[in-house]
Amino acid sequence: MSTYSFGVIGAGIIGAAVAREITHRFPGAEVTVLDKADAVAAHQTGHNSGVVHAGLYYQPGSLKARLCRRGVDLLHDYAGEKNLPFDKCGKIVVALTPEEEVRLRDIKEKALANGVPDIELLGPEGIRSVEPNAVGRMALHSPHTAIIDYAAVTRALIDDVQRAGGRVILGAEVVSIANREQGCAVTVARGGEQSIHTFDHLIACAGLQSDRVARLAGGAAYPKIVPFFGQYSQLAPEHRNILNGLVYPVPDPAYPFLGVHLTKRVDGEMLVGPNAFLSFGRENYNGWRIGLKDSIDVAASPGFWKFAGQNMHAAVQEFGAVLSRQKFLAGAAAYVPSLEGAVSTPITRGIRAQAMDRHGRLLDDFVIEDIGSATLVRNAPSPGATSSLAIAEHLVETIGDHPRFTKYGSRGEGGRG
Template identity: 45%
Template sequence: MRHVVVIGGGIVGLATADELAARGDRVTVLEKEPRWAAHQTGHNSNVAHAGLYYRPGSLKARMSVAGNASMVRFAREHDVPVEVCGKLVVAVSPDELPRLRALAERAEANGVEAALISPQQAREHEPEVSCVAALRVESTAIIDFPAVCAALVRSLAARGAELRTDCAALAIRPSSTRAGVEVATPQGVVRADALVNCAGLHSDRVARLAGLRPAARILPFRGEYYELRPDRRHLVRGLIYPVPDPTLPFLGVHLTRMLDGSVHAGPNAVLALRREGYRWRDVSPRDLAEMAAFPGSWRLAMRYGRTGLDEVLRSLSRRRFAASLARLVPAVREADLVPSHAGVRAQAMLPSGALVDDFLIETAPHQVHVLNAPSPAATSALEIARHVANQLRD
């Protein structure tokens, strides 16, 4: 029986570990935090995406479309809260119509059920929305991703996996006695036949510990959320998104009704000053020095300087944040917003300053490294797991 060590206890790491265990491997999962799903999985918008945004044929497109179905199915089979509610992508001005139509064409190319609808039809779904046209996407769902992780942990325990929290990977080297790897941890050395790196915000560092020299470097972007006051939640029934700007790397702030009935607004996207920087005061000199030394950081700043400034100003101004939301739902006012949580997105960047657009998975002998798995990675986790298991087999 092969022994595989998986580094990272978010949804991708746990799903991969469960897939490997289901195939008959002995699995050890290492998570540096005292709990599972402590970072990206536990701080996102809990949306299972349909797959309409991504380049046809890309890993994101294929795995998001398949992952939406497999994740919803998994949730229902394991009594995880989930609701397939659909969403609206709205064009608020005529100049956005060509981008909305292009998005509809991309949805069709990716096999996503979506339909262009009129403003009147849009208001049947969202009475308070303002638009000149909208794209209705039926398969988008809201789901409790931390609860998915809890179900995966239960499955892994039942399969006999070794689950270690408070257990960071400190060093990785080839095995001295056989083909495979040795991982030094605070709880001793783990010897395994193979290694899978699903370390998210630290995936590039783990890859370097294992002897790889990945070209991509993780850049942390903080996404900050507000939520609507309880007496204003009636303004949003489901999910309302803007038409994304294809020249920018993120979707823009949007409105999402959660499973508990609350309505979250956001996220924006500002460069975090620490890999796990959930607040402005979270600063790491080491992380800042690494970003400053990487040429891609400066090239990215030159390319998106104005956009970055706008995001910072929106982060510091609730009025600006509310104005962005009011483009979608004019009734939203600054006083309607109360601060909510923040998340940090692990985004891989190349030395050229280009952000890696697709999932990035690299292999080495006895190793697979997931080096870029931002949204829709949670949606796609079960599909990424199958892909990684196949890579490790091959």
């Protein structure tokens, strides 16, 4: 049995998955999850569309591509084990122009290289056979793309951690980290008081605060998190069954986000969104609570201004959709014409923790930094939730390879085999 102690910062789906994986790889280890929120899955995990991505878009061989495909299988099996809804509703990525058709064929080649099963290109008639209310010149059909409730998955993972003897401390904000080769001392502020927790190893999965937590642990200044909000609207009840699955646009290489699409949720609701625009606050979910510290942080970053200058045209287009819900819905009606004039209601926005380098480039792949006795997840955007169990597997296996932990962290003694 292991006598090691591990700290995990973040009770979102990745932090919860990491904590659970530690209990499997290091039986008997002390595991403590710290989160400044008062509930698990309070941030990105609890504010997303619930899509289980199949791995269509990602650069073959990248960490993101590999962990997404592994993550899909692990998530499917875990949902079955816990009796959580997992709906393989399928998805089509629709091209409306000849230029998009070219990009769609490139996506298909990436998807094949990534091992995405059963994908095929469809013409207009094929589109109608899958989604009778959708239109387009060509579409890539991914029949195994699924939907799930990630907050419910996170609660189940946390329950597993606690059943294995782990602790979950909520309302606990990490204010300092003394990171040394033989362990980390983490100072936590909670209820007006401070306490110190010591761990043999610390794993930070802090999402929107990942760069700040990394800096506390001695990590590099970059990548820096720049928050982008995504606003979804929920269609009126008469549109709940307008689609069988998901309808996505072909990504525009001139802008780093997917654009407005239609997403079914496991509760049966149909969502349109998201737009993507700079968020004035890392946790500004209602749009009104401006984060002064966060906004100054972005404004002080030369990399952000380089990014803004390169993406001004796309930003103007996105801002139009932010101001006008009619324009926002018109984007969806281009793919599903019967949505013209549809009624919808905005729901709580999501905020994407997007890592940016000092040159203003948005980082596409997952980024993990190891320093001292800390492992820092610096960038885990979509498909981070899809990949969460695989990210946990990857991180904990890497930690287990360290000489201090080899006895208990390998796939031999103490591992799952």
